[in-house]
Amino acid sequence: MPNFGFSDDEARDISAFLIAQSTKLNVPPPAVTQPAADSSGEGSSLYGESFCASCHAMQNAAGMLVGGNVGPELTRVGSKVKPEWLVSWLSNPGNWSPNTVMPHYRFDAKQLGLLARYLGSQTDSGFLAHVSLSPATQEQIDHGRRLVNERGCASCHVINGIKKPDNFAPDLTDVGSRSLAKIVFVPGVEHDLPSYLAAKIRIPHQFGSAMKMPQFTLTTTQIDALVNALLAQTERAEGLPANLRVPGTAPSDYEPAGPAGQLIADLRCFSCHSINGRGGDMAPDLSIEGSAVQRPWLVSFLKAPNTLRPALIRRMPRFNLSDKDAQTLADYILTVYQTPAFDAASLPASSFTQAQRDHGKQLFYSKYACQSCHIVDPNTDKGYIGPTLTKAGLRLNAAWIVNYLKDPEKLRPGTIEPNQHIPDEDARDLAAFLMAQTKTPKENGK
Numbered sequence: 001m002p003n004f005g006f007s008d009d010e011a012r013d014i015s016a017f018l019i020a021q022s023t024k025l026n027v028p029p030p031a032v033t034q035p036a037a038d039s040s041g042e043g044s045s046l047y048g049e050s051f052c053a054s055c056h057a058m059q060n061a062a063g064m065l066v067g068g069n070v071g072p073e074l075t076r077v078g079s080k081v082k083p084e085w086l087v088s089w090l091s092n093p094g095n096w097s098p099n100t101v102m103p104h105y106r107f108d109a110k111q112l113g114l115l116a117r118y119l120g121s122q123t124d125s126g127f128l129a130h131v132s133l134s135p136a137t138q139e140q141i142d143h144g145r146r147l148v149n150e151r152g153c154a155s156c157h158v159i160n161g162i163k164k165p166d167n168f169a170p171d172l173t174d175v176g177s178r179s180l181a182k183i184v185f186v187p188g189v190e191h192d193l194p195s196y197l198a199a200k201i202r203i204p205h206q207f208g209s210a211m212k213m214p215q216f217t218l219t220t221t222q223i224d225a226l227v228n229a230l231l232a233q234t235e236r237a238e239g240l241p242a243n244l245r246v247p248g249t250a251p252s253d254y255e256p257a258g259p260a261g262q263l264i265a266d267l268r269c270f271s272c273h274s275i276n277g278r279g280g281d282m283a284p285d286l287s288i289e290g291s292a293v294q295r296p297w298l299v300s301f302l303k304a305p306n307t308l309r310p311a312l313i314r315r316m317p318r319f320n321l322s323d324k325d326a327q328t329l330a331d332y333i334l335t336v337y338q339t340p341a342f343d344a345a346s347l348p349a350s351s352f353t354q355a356q357r358d359h360g361k362q363l364f365y366s367k368y369a370c371q372s373c374h375i376v377d378p379n380t381d382k383g384y385i386g387p388t389l390t391k392a393g394l395r396l397n398a399a400w401i402v403n404y405l406k407d408p409e410k411l412r413p414g415t416i417e418p419n420q421h422i423p424d425e426d427a428r429d430l431a432a433f434l435m436a437q438t439k440t441p442k443e444n445g446k
């Protein structure tokens with residue numbers, strides 16, 4: 001959000017207008033259990049295991065900002081939003097903002113109470129100290145509406161009763177070919193196009209106090225990057241023959257079907273995962289997940305995710321799914337998200353012999369030294385680069401392991417797993433060894 005340099009009165013009037021034009025949302029308030037007074041620890045744990053920090057940053061006790069920037073910073077959210085709005089938002093963000101990327105977690109009344117109390121206590125007493133507003137007058141509301149129209153707020157925001165302005169700002173299609181004669185320079189700015197563009201982006205109002213372009217907070221590097229991009233917007237670039245253009249990839253409109261499709265939309269899996277070319281890059285691609293994993297593991301992971309890749313900062317959030325929803329999702333993933341490259345059921349773990357398992361163990365520890373990146377036995381192995389394989393036999397399919405080891409990049413593009421050109425027989429025996437890993441040494445009584 002840029003800075004428009006509003007005076008206190010202007011800010012007051014815009015606020016009066018925005019509040020006057022807002023409409024009530026027709027959703028009943030969710031049931032909330034008021035938490036005990038000392039619940040902050042529980043609220044903070046729930047925030048942690050829900051992995052809200054994948055998308056939101058918050059200041060920690062040391063004043064460091066920790067977390068992602070997909071959603072707004074939450075450090076002062078308790079000073080910003082109303083308590084009743086907060087619980088309603090947390091109970092289902094899609095009610096307020098149908099296209100939001102924030103998932104619809106299945107919080108129950110107790111969890112809503114805990115989270116709302118925890119977030120509501122993230123306040124900043126200084127923040128609102130100098131704001132005291134008397135009820136808005138009609139004049140203030142009208143003035144606010146004029147300002148919102150004049151400053152083109154609706155070119156970025158949807159606002160009741162305000163039309164998105166046409167031609168609010170100059171066309172930049174061939175700004176890179178703009179003739180210097182058409183530019184009004186101000187003192188202190190070199191008379192060339194790059195200097196003009198940089199100055200204009202850095203401090204727009206130095207070119208006149210009536211300029212409508214707002215003030216952005218950009219670093220010098222960001223301004224340089226913007227200037228470079230704008231200089232490339234030339235008449236020549238526009239007239240470039242089609243065979244010299246590199247087309248961008250068209251966004252995928254892939255939509256999963258049925259009840260699982262509804263869950264995937266509601267839980268916003270696409271905010272983090274990519275499937276069939278659509279979605280984010282915060283989490284592993286799921287397009288062929290169904291060929292990799294076993295059903296019981298997948299159902300329990302969806303219900304209560306644990307850490308798979310220790311090297312990753314982000315984690316799969318806990319959505320509080322019901323058994324039925326977790327099963328619906330798992331069945332869909334297992335049947336639809338398959339690779340045509342091999343049949344996941346083609347190599348049952350029961351087909352392996354003890355000799356193969358023993359040979360696989362040797363290969364794992366000696367020939368390929370897989371323990372440099374992986375842990376099978378937590379008492380001896382030290383590899384933290386790859387996922388822990390202690391219970392690989394409960395998670396993965398044998399056929400997946402064989403095909404993955406032979407050509408990791410083919411199944412997981414961009415993976416760090418080295419391609420060691422492992423021959424078929426070695427890959428099979430490594431799979432035999434890994435598929436026998438179904439218990440931690442503790443559970444084995446060691």
Ligand code: HEC
Binds near residue numbers: 080
């Ligand atoms: C995949 C990213 C993502 C995750 C995960 C996520 N959020 Fe959000 N959240 C957003 C985005 C984006 C917004 C901005 C509003 C919008 O999209 O309409 C938002 C808005 C909010 C707001 C309103 C803040 C404001 O200043 O208006 C709150 C409160 C919030 N989220 C809390 C949470 C909590 C608590 C969790 C974990 C239980 C969470 N979010 C998980 C993306 C996410």
Ligand code: HEC
Binds near residue numbers: 151154
């Ligand atoms: C260049 C696009 C842009 C323009 C123009 C713009 N905004 Fe924003 N505004 C944003 C973004 C993006 C956010 C979300 C917060 C952020 O990321 O800074 C935001 C946030 C807000 C918020 C807080 C909303 C919330 O739920 O947290 C208000 C209020 C607001 N803008 C009002 C205005 C008004 C009034 C104007 C016109 C004077 C305006 N904005 C012009 C991009 C814009």
Ligand code: HEC
Binds near residue numbers: 272289
């Ligand atoms: C806020 C981001 C986020 C959202 C939303 C999200 N995930 Fe995840 N998911 C992750 C991350 C990060 C991992 C990797 C965790 C790890 O390696 O420890 C992951 C891992 C997984 C895995 C295991 C992948 C593997 O390597 O076997 C599956 C399956 C999965 N997610 C399914 C889903 C489904 C289905 C949805 C929607 C219902 C979903 N995820 C929504 C972040 C997310």
Ligand code: HEC
Binds near residue numbers: 292369387389392420
């Ligand atoms: C340089 C470090 C490194 C070495 C050496 C290595 N791996 Fe991996 N391995 C990884 C990483 C990183 C991943 C996670 C891949 C991802 O998230 O895409 C992985 C994933 C795996 C997986 C799980 C694949 C999945 O789909 O979840 C298996 C099984 C595996 N490795 C087996 C082995 C075996 C067997 C060896 C020895 C032949 C080996 N790895 C050697 C880094 C390594």
